[in-house]
Amino acid sequence: MIDVQHVTKRYGQVTALDDISFSIPKGEIVAFLGPNGAGKTTTMRILTGFMPPTSGKVNIAGFDCLEEPWEVKKHIGYLPETPPLYLELTVREYLIFVGRIKRLEPEQLQERMRIIVKQTGLSDVQGRVIGHLSRGYRQRVGLAQALLHNPPVLILDEPTTGLDPNQIIEIRDLIKNLAGSHTIILSTHLLAEATAICQKVIIIHQGHIMAIDTPERLGARLRQSEILQLTVKHSDSDLLETLGKIPGVMHVSQGSSPNTYVLETHLGEDIREELTNLVVTRRAGLLELTSQSINLEDVFKILTKPDKPAG
């Protein structure tokens, strides 16, 4: 559905995107992940036809972005980082304006407005001036704008920034419900968001793609060991030593308090059963045993660490 080949974008001397290639099949939700200034917004602006790439090819829904920008624009719904709202218009007036410039027929527009207003939860504020709405509602109007002409491809630039936790959950659910029928690219610097809604993550850093994979596999790729954290009620001096003797344990260290221990084991070896048996037989009083797998956060940190590109 989306095919990007060797795209490079330079602003004068600065190279914002350096030879980026990826493709996204129909119906997938993909997250662009990267620190600020990584090139997420630039990529999205190129995809939407807002600006042309310096070199490279972009194909969306079978249309080339440079040769048939008109067709591409009809097939894309775009929510920029700042929702593009005319603050002096009411929600209704605004959506009618958007529908018209998206070339919807009047009957079609009425029909789509009914659906979208319900879907984005804007029914109660339809008649209100956008400038008087809260940040959350404005974001929803922005999303309604992107969905109005029912485009097969949705490009959402940081759709949840600045929202409160409840609003974030609402917007995420809405995006998740669109999957399947829509191909969605969203950018975020929140890792939890990428794992929560996306099937695939593209990590961008300094204009390069560092990794493309599912959130789970990305985590697994960089994981060399598993870490267990153990908390007991009574600790004694030789518990630390005994723990180290359990087969499979590579390293044991004292945790943040005297009663916690951090055990590092070989990947794929589950020592939890032996561990609990040992603690119980020693009557140390097992309080807590947690497994800490490396999460996307760590992957992100490792991949985007300056001077040390891994992957």
Next chain:
Amino acid sequence: MTPVHTIIAKELRSYFVSPVVYVIGAIFLAVVGLLSYQAVANASNQALRLMQLQNTYAQLNLNEMIFRPLFQSMNLILIIILPLLTMRLFAEERKLRTFELLLTSPIGVNEIVSGKFLSVAMVYAGLLSLTGLIPLTLSAYATFDWQPVFLGYLALLLQGMLMLSIGLFASALTENQIIAAFLSFGLILGLWLLGALSSAFGDTTLGQILSYLSFTEHYERLIRGLLNVKDLVYYISGMAFMWFAAHQAIDAYRWK
């Protein structure tokens, strides 16, 4: 509804929900009203004096005494207020990022530029037509030739639209409305001063070119009641050029 209609409708809506148009309109009408009052008072004073001197009923040329000076000063007011009308056109879209919506929609830059230009021209034409009350009122009490008055209004319309097209271009260059206003003010002023500069070169080729480029000569001829194709060509080509420049400025903004 074509895309141009859609843009015009949206722009007119935005103009009339914001206080800017009302403030500018009120100031414009008040100043024009005062100036015309002064011109009429001046004319009637002269008429009285002539009557006392000659002891007969004096027939003054009102077109020369009232309308020409009035149209001349209205031109100056336009230089000051029209940049305030055009400054928001593109600068606001850039500032609020709504430009991204327009430029990623299936609508051409030419349609956006035309829609914006026509909308502000309509607002201006509306304001201008309100000043039509002045000759209408005057015609109830005095006789004058309507034809130069109509030509004067045509001159005001063309002159204003040329200034608006300059403002449109200036607004496409920046996301700061104040800068856009000052820029168009500067450009219009520059175009005006070319006329003064041209007299320094006399009847040389350079002098003629400068004089042609400045609006002074064209405007003066029209408000004197002379309809000349050359002057119409000047205004229309000027607007077309500024339209094109605004289009280029927007393309440059995307391709930067």
